Amino acid sequence: MIRELTHHDIEQVYSILRKEFNDIDTKYLSNTFDTSYKFIVWDDEGINGFANITLIDKSERNWNLQIYVDPQFRNRGIGTALYQHIEQILFNQKASIITTNFRVDIYNPSYFFNKLGYNKWYGSPELHYRGTIQPDVDIDIVPYEDKYYQQYAICRQESFYELSVKNDFRPYKIPLSDEDRKYLFDKKDTIFITLSEEHLVGAITIDNGYLDHIMVSPAYQGKGYGKKLTQFGINKAISSGAHLVYICYIEGNEKAERLYPSLGFEVVCNTHVYRKFMNN
Template identity: 35%
Template sequence: MRIREYRDSDKERMMQLLMMGLTVINEEDQEFLFCKENKILVFDLENVGVVGFCSFGRWGKQKENGKLFLYVGQEYRRRKIGTALHQAIMAYAKPFQLNVIETVFRIDQNDATEYFSKLGYRKWYGLHVMSYHGGMQPRSNMEIVPYEDRFYESYVEEIRKSFYEMRQVNDFKPYNCVEFSEKQRKELIQDKEHLYVLLVDGKFAASAAVHTELTDVCGPIFVASAYQGKGYGKIITQFVMNEALHRGMKSITLEVVEWNERAVNLYKSLGFEIIQTTNSFRLFLK
């Protein structure tokens, strides 16, 4: 047995291990795991092959923070394989004098909270993946239209307001999820075939999306501040659910931060079930 550097030929085996323990791995985590700029180590067990791995990368304006994804196959746990991989990655990271290292792991199955807590990590936030396998939702006669550039100012202003408290409470920086910029404006125009806007008397009231290729199929879902508490979140969500089903999806998945209980309860009322919960933990080094 030995710890060695990752090779491209390891990818298939690593994904096999992951899917034995994770119901869903989102696009961002999968991209990070195999990022060419990362330090990726694998634990190679003789006559078996790769049974665990750790991918480590740096982020921030000055690359002053770190992120690691550590995973050991379920049947190979409690053999100190994870500890060996973590020690090797931490030895690699030490010269960078990082401020903080974050990691993510599943808690609703083979919970690793105790393991990471003993290493000094503390909980940051939780994330649910919810899934819907039902049929069409009731249709509304509200006016819901595809996104257009004329909605730009309202869209950016209201999405910032909608997610600001959640981002502040959970320390998601920057607290404003988007900025007013020409780059953002162009990105929204490029995504207009996937974005929908609910109008009330011609005014921007809510928005949601349909991205059939993403884990968070219908996000971001939000309601303008002046129209909250009136059921418009449910209406726009039902609309994009129907649109996703119309496009051929057999099931719909959403990602929602554990803190956002109101959204979790709304999605449950529409037939979504939580199929996976992960926690992000942080290790502060300074």
């Protein structure tokens, strides 16, 4: 009953997802199919569930796992059978860490994964902004340039260090590297920074309505820069034609929990990430 996915199965699998995820990206399955190391389905005269694995980090032997079962066929052992099949593949691949993520606002499978030896790693709410233009900010915000790379990288390290330690995001400080520098250079049109006498104070990334990497150097925190960067991001996204402005943050980030709702963002979903350490 378990076999590998083919392109002919995609519409059936997609119809399962539509039953609960009305807002799912139409490119989801094609992207997942292309990037998955293995994608299997449970076929009992029609596809009732599926599972796939993707290699996240080869050096750390870190894999991501996704399992989904049609709601009307749950509690029949399909998810367990799919998992056991996938876990054997991961065991043969000498996986060290397996992660999985799922939305808990629709259907919460945490009990299923707890039984399999997984523990919650972190949660990430997603918030949407559907309001109007925010007031103009009184700080100068300019496009990122490569000459600011070292300052930007250090600001990122320092701004997210405590959150990284708290949630075991390793490395706790993202190392400065040529690869990282090139990535930021390639994304430079989406990154904006604010300076004080050529010292980088904070930054924000704005990418097709998504606000990311909002950060303020610890020396300047508590002075309203985070709010002003977010307001700038909202206005920039709207003026660029974004139909929706959205943002995510990590549970336990108290500043984010207070700031974003105060600006008009509303939580629309919450994703939890679970992980399991393998003994290979």
